[in-house]
Amino acid sequence: MKLLYSFLKDMRLSFKSFYIYIEIGFALIFVAIMLFVVPENIRPQVTVYAHIDLPESYLSAAEGALSKEGYDITMLSSREEVESEIASHRSSVGLVVSPEGGKIVYDYILQGYESEKFKNVIKASIEGTFVKMAPGFQDVTSVTTIEGDIEKLSTRLNMLPVFLGLNAAFMGLFIIAAYIFLDKEEGTIKAFAVTPAKVWHYLASKMGVMLVTGLLSGLIATVFIAGGKAHYFHLIMLIISLNAFGSALGLFIASFFDTMTKAMGWLYVSIIILAFAAVSYYMPAFSPLVIRILPSYPMLFAFRETLHEVVDLGYVYANVGGFAAAAVVFFLLSNYRFKKTLTV
C-alpha cells in the first residue's frame, strides 16, 4: 500500500509540475510532424534534364523507360539548355545522348559535388535503361535474398521505433534522476526516509510515473501514426520492459552522484551513446559490433517488429525478457546503493 500511496503522490506531483502534459504535448508534436510534414513514403528521385539526339520514336521510348526507372526526366532541345537548367537546379543531373559513328555516346553533366558511387550508379542505371531498349534484349539477371522478402515499413512507420525508443523507453533514464535530485534539493527525501516506507517503495513509485508517461506518449504516437497496423499487446509489453530498464539504469547512474549537475554529464553521455543505434537502424549496412552491443540496437528492431504484419514473437519477447531481467538487476543495485546514499 505504501508503494501505491507513494506512486499516487508522485503522479499528482507530475501533473502539478506539468511534466506529464509536456510529454503528451511532445508526443502530439511528433505525431503532427509525422502526419503533416513527413510523407507516408519518401522515394529518392533524381531529376534529369536530357537532350537526346536520336530519332523521335526512340526519343519517347527513352523518356518512358527512364521515367519507369524512377527518374524525373525533362527533355530539352539542346546541350546549352541542359547546362542552363542544371545550373539553376542544384540537385539535378544533365544527360546528352547523341549518335557518333554508329555508336551512342552518353555525355553526363554533373554539378561537381557528386560522389564516385553516385556517378557510377547514374551511369550504370541510365546506360542499362538504354540497353534494355535494344532490339532482342533479354534480361537474364536473377536476384535471390537469403532472408526472403523482408516486410518494408513506410517512411513514417519506420521513424516510429526511434521515437518509441528514445521517448517512451529511455526518457525515464534522464527524468527519473531529475526527480530524485529535486526531492533531495527540497529535502522531502529525508522526510520520506524517516517513515516506515522502504527505499524501494520510493524508487519504484518514481519508476511507475516514468512507465505511465512512457506508455501514454508511446501509445499516443503509435495510435495516430500506425493506427490498426501495430500489435498493441506486444508493443505495450515492450514499452513496459524497456521503460523499466531505462528508469532503472537512470536510478543506478544517479545513485553515484549527489547533485543533478554532477550526474548530468553521465546521463547525457548515456543517452547520446544509446541514440547511436538509430544510425544503424536507418543504415543497416553500417552496423559495427560497437553499435550492435548497445541495448538500444535490438530495442529499435523489436519496436519495428511490432509494426509488421507478421511479428517475430521470438525476437520481441527475447527483448522483453532480456530488458526486464536487466531492469531487475539495475533496480536491485540501485536499491542497494540508495539505501546508503539517498539521504547523504
Place this chain on the structure above:
Amino acid sequence: MIKVEGLYHSYSHDDKYAVRDASFEITRGEVFGFLGPSGAGKSTTQGVLTGLLQLQKGNVSVAGYDVKKPVRKMFNKIGVSFEQSNVYGKLTALENLEFYRKLFDVPTRDAMELLEIVGLDHVANQRAAEFSKGMKHRLTFIRSMINNPEIWFLDEPTTGLDPAIASEIKDIIKREKEKGTTVFLTTHNMFVADELCDRVGFIIDGEIKLIDSPRNLKLQYGEKLVEVDYRKNGGTVREKLSFIDESDRRRLNEIVNTGAIEMMHTKEATLEEIFIKVTGRGLE
C-alpha cells in the same frame, strides 16, 4: 529510550570526525536538549540517531532498536522535525500530511486537527509553495507528530519563527512531554533549552563537554547574586548583593525592611554563560 555509546561519525570516512566519542542516555518522557553552535555536531548526531546517516562506529539504540541493524518499523515510534522545512511545495498542506500519514503502520492523528493546532487549518488546501517560511516550518513540525511518536526528534524547532509562533511551538512540546513523549531537541537557543529541557548536553567540535539539568548547571556555575532596585531620596538605586557574603546578606535584609524595593532579581547564570564558561566558545 535512547542509548548512545562511543558514537563517532566522519563525513569523509577518515579521522576528521564531526562527532567524536559521544555517549549519553535519555530516559522515557525526558526532554533532552543538545546545545551547541552551528557545526558542533548536533545535527550529525541526530542524523545518526534517526537513521539518516549511517552508524559508522559506536552503539546506538533508539526505542529499543539497534541503529546498526536498522529496521523500518522503528520509524513508527519516532517523529522527526527538520530545521529546514522539507514539504512538497506543489502539494497542499493537507495533501502533504495525508500522504505522510499513509506511510505509517500505526494509528495516526487527523491531519486537519494538526493543522488547527498550529493555526494552518485556514490554508489547508493551499499549496505549500505559497506558504511563508514560518508556515512551512509549522507544517514540517506538525508532520513529525502525525504518528504519535514515542521519541520526538526536533531540530531547531523555533529558529526563525516570530516570538508568538515560537511560544506556540514550545507549548505544544510541553503538552507532548506531559503525555510522556521523549524529546531529543537540538538547538543553539539557550532560552528554548532552558525552558523545555530536563537535561542538556553541551557539544562543541563534535565532543560532548557536559550533560546535566539546567538547574544543576546554574547552581554549579551561576554566581549567587541578587540585583535589587529600590527607592532612595526620590530616585532609584540598584545594588548587586551576594547570597554568600555575610555583610551583603545583612544589607539585603535592611533594604527589604525599608519596604522601598521596586524590583529584585536573582542573577543566576544563563545557559549561554555556562556554555561559554565550560567550552570557552559562544553558541552563535
